[in-house]
Amino acid sequence: MPHISRRRFLGGVAATTAAAGVAAATGFSRVGATTAPAPLPVTEENRRVVIIGSGFGGSVAALRLAQAGVPVLLLERGIRWPTGPNADTFSHMYSPDKRCAWLSTSPTLTSTPPAVFDRYPGVIDRVHGDGLDIICGAGVGGGSLVYHGMTLEPTEPLFAEVLPQLDYAPMHRTYYPRVASMLRPATIPDDVLNSKQYLSNQIFIDHITAAGLTPSRIPMPINWDYARAELAGVMKPAYTTGDVTYGVNNGGKHSLDVTYLAAAEATGRLEIATLHVVQDVALNAQGKWVVSANQINTGGDTVAQKVITADAVFMGAGVAGTTRLLMKAQGKGTIPDLPDSLGTQVGTNGDRIYAWVNIPQNTGALQGGPACIGVKDWANPSQAITVVHGPVPVPIESHIMTIIGFGVTPVRGSFQYDSATDDAVVHYPHDTETVLNQAIHDKILQITGSTIGVLIDTTETDPTTFHPLGGAPLGSVTDLYGRVQGHRGLYVMDGSLIPGSAGACNPSMTIAAVAERNIEKIVHTDVGSVF
Numbered sequence: 001m002p003h004i005s006r007r008r009f010l011g012g013v014a015a016t017t018a019a020a021g022v023a024a025a026t027g028f029s030r031v032g033a034t035t036a037p038a039p040l041p042v043t044e045e046n047r048r049v050v051i052i053g054s055g056f057g058g059s060v061a062a063l064r065l066a067q068a069g070v071p072v073l074l075l076e077r078g079i080r081w082p083t084g085p086n087a088d089t090f091s092h093m094y095s096p097d098k099r100c101a102w103l104s105t106s107p108t109l110t111s112t113p114p115a116v117f118d119r120y121p122g123v124i125d126r127v128h129g130d131g132l133d134i135i136c137g138a139g140v141g142g143g144s145l146v147y148h149g150m151t152l153e154p155t156e157p158l159f160a161e162v163l164p165q166l167d168y169a170p171m172h173r174t175y176y177p178r179v180a181s182m183l184r185p186a187t188i189p190d191d192v193l194n195s196k197q198y199l200s201n202q203i204f205i206d207h208i209t210a211a212g213l214t215p216s217r218i219p220m221p222i223n224w225d226y227a228r229a230e231l232a233g234v235m236k237p238a239y240t241t242g243d244v245t246y247g248v249n250n251g252g253k254h255s256l257d258v259t260y261l262a263a264a265e266a267t268g269r270l271e272i273a274t275l276h277v278v279q280d281v282a283l284n285a286q287g288k289w290v291v292s293a294n295q296i297n298t299g300g301d302t303v304a305q306k307v308i309t310a311d312a313v314f315m316g317a318g319v320a321g322t323t324r325l326l327m328k329a330q331g332k333g334t335i336p337d338l339p340d341s342l343g344t345q346v347g348t349n350g351d352r353i354y355a356w357v358n359i360p361q362n363t364g365a366l367q368g369g370p371a372c373i374g375v376k377d378w379a380n381p382s383q384a385i386t387v388v389h390g391p392v393p394v395p396i397e398s399h400i401m402t403i404i405g406f407g408v409t410p411v412r413g414s415f416q417y418d419s420a421t422d423d424a425v426v427h428y429p430h431d432t433e434t435v436l437n438q439a440i441h442d443k444i445l446q447i448t449g450s451t452i453g454v455l456i457d458t459t460e461t462d463p464t465t466f467h468p469l470g471g472a473p474l475g476s477v478t479d480l481y482g483r484v485q486g487h488r489g490l491y492v493m494d495g496s497l498i499p500g501s502a503g504a505c506n507p508s509m510t511i512a513a514v515a516e517r518n519i520e521k522i523v524h525t526d527v528g529s530v531f
């Protein structure tokens with residue numbers, strides 16, 4: 001496919017529309033901008049394949065397509081975050097700055113101290129909804145930049161609870177191991193766990209054992225030698241002070257930018273365009289896909305527009321990104337006949353965050369992390385729960401620990417498109433997880449002991465999820481390989497495919513394993529015929 005690139009300039013109304021587009025896409029707008037907008041350059045080009053978003057689904061697709069000889073353009077709204085020993089790449093948890101939040105003037109996580117700063121394409125976005133806000137990563141590597149990295153594979157019965165349309169055996173035999181070979185998960189070693197920085201984890205283990213449950217070290221995509229180097233004073237603290245949720249400054253984390261994407265770029269066939277916020281995806285009269293993106297600067301202002309015509313588009317913008325883009329296309333009719341089930345089967349993975357406060361014993365200042373100790377209470381698949389401890393990275397003895405639970409949740413959330421705002425918003429019934437919430441609460445209470453400290457359900461007062469799933473469910477909106485029904489060359493690769501729950505496991509491993517499965521099939525059957 002020849003690559004044609006043309007430039008022209010857009011001013012007046014069109015430029016204003018582009019700026020409004022980025023505001024709609026990001027949920028933010030400039031206040032007080034009164035001067036006439038300068039003309040915006042517009043670039044038109046043809047590509048064989050465009051991937052939107054560089055999270056788990058997008059990165060897996062990028063690597064496997066590039067390895068199959070297919071040139072790929074990946075559009076990512078965020079920036080690159082290069083780390084290394086003693087780097088100062090990311091914002092710190094206890095002194096947040098503009099790098100912590102996506103085009104916001106204050107932190108988007110309520111667990112962070114308050115701050116005011118300039119807009120910047122920071123690493124965490126908060127997508128507001130009705131009854132639920134979605135918290136997600138933004139940048140090259142998507143959620144892997146900010147995730148703690150808990151990497152769990154569900155058992156066969158748990159997998160069947162949430163993805164009965166897929167055969168577990170090949171997933172277990174081939175695709176989960178394929179992901180593991182790239183992300184290299186490892187459990188926390190004894191010497192790190194037994195250090196004084198990891199006191200809160202030791203307390204958690206003691207409580208789990210006293211409750212008659214079995215503690216579990218959760219596999220993490222981490223080179224634990226970095227934590228050792230921090231303990232030895234060779235590297236500035238990051239892991240060992242729990243300063244991880246805005247990214248790990250030292251590196252040593254096998255995030256997607258240094259694994260899948262680095263390998264894809266090494267083929268010479270992947271081009272990543274950062275600071276490109278996709279606004280719309282459409283089907284043209286020739287049956288090609290047209291992707292419109294605003295190129296922004298680090299202040300969030302649109303500086304150029306791109307219109308890219310492609311043979312194939314892979315949606316990897318995460319649940320909030322992918323589902324909203326497809327629903328915009330459905331609402332405006334720019335992609336006709338999208339399945340009616342688009343936007344449905346949205347769930348939170350049951351994600352519930354508790355603060356355990358007023359603990360009498362010391363729990364340690366700047367608790368070591370990431371969250372890597374838990375309980376897998378999976379005996380009954382339909383009521384399976386995982387409970388983990390997350391570090392509290394405050395620089396004083398707080399007598400607080402964070403405890404997170406999740407399980408197999410009902411999938412009653414949905415996105416709905418509003419033509420007035422040209423955006424789709426997630427709606428989440430408040431009582432969706434009443435039974436699961438109670439079960440998570442009871443399990444955590446069993447661990448903490450009912451007379452020690454006080455448990456506060458922070459998700460009740462701030463309904464958010466780090467684990468959004470669904471919106472373009474596999475076998476419904478798409479076929480069983482992520483091809484959008486009735487639309488040759490349009491694919492969904494990310495968490496939108498998984499209906500609401502990852503089987504009482506953190507979702508990244510299953511998102512990546514399903515993406516590995518699907519892209520293998522697509523490379524065999526669609527490369528050379530569809531694109």
Ligand SMILES: Cc1cc2nc3c(=O)[nH]c(=O)nc-3n(C[C@H](O)[C@H](O)[C@H](O)COP(=O)(O)OP(=O)(O)OC[C@H]3O[C@@H](n4cnc5c(N)ncnc54)[C@H](O)[C@@H]3O)c2cc1C
Nearest residue numbers: 053055056057077142143148149150278318321495506508
């Ligand atoms: C703080 C935190 C901790 C977490 N901890 C864990 C954990 O320990 N284990 C685990 O398994 N999961 C964890 N998760 C969840 C995990 O990060 C997500 O499930 C996973 O990243 C989702 O993968 P994805 O491929 O669906 O999309 P994402 O990883 O969300 O990637 C989507 C990408 O698309 C980009 N994008 C979005 N919209 C556009 C657009 N319009 N134009 C261009 N680009 C766009 C985004 O910037 C992003 O890079 C955590 C999440 C958070 C926020």
